[in-house]
Amino acid sequence: MKEALRYLENAKQILLSAPKEDNTYTDIKPVQEACGTAYLAVLKAIDEYLLSKGVDEKELPKSVDGHRDLLRRYALIHNGKLLREFEKLYKALHIAGYYRGLLEDVNMVKEAFKAAEAFITKLG
Numbered sequence: 001m002k003e004a005l006r007y008l009e010n011a012k013q014i015l016l017s018a019p020k021e022d023n024t025y026t027d028i029k030p031v032q033e034a035c036g037t038a039y040l041a042v043l044k045a046i047d048e049y050l051l052s053k054g055v056d057e058k059e060l061p062k063s064v065d066g067h068r069d070l071l072r073r074y075a076l077i078h079n080g081k082l083l084r085e086f087e088k089l090y091k092a093l094h095i096a097g098y099y100r101g102l103l104e105d106v107n108m109v110k111e112a113f114k115a116a117e118a119f120i121t122k123l124g
Helices: 002-016 028-052 064-074 081-099 106-123
Strands: none
Touching: 002 028, 002 106, 028 064, 028 081, 028 106, 064 081, 081 106
């Protein structure tokens, strides 16, 4: 999970550049970039996990649905919570944080990043 953790560390560094005032990010652009990078860290972790389970690199998913399907196939047997955690991270980091730019509360972003790190650690 070394590569996934590197991406997550990059996301944290990007987030440090985001100005904040009264527990609110005042410039959403670096927050969006950080959330996007943190979501990529989650995807990298899933890819690394799948490779460790014998999935060929050419068969790694190219879409969120593909990640869901392969998580269901390879991880659900071991831990049914992983798929739910992935869904929460997808919605928080990718949709709300990156795509829509809705995460401006500092604590919410910190919690999403903690959840991403916990998810990556579980896969490792």
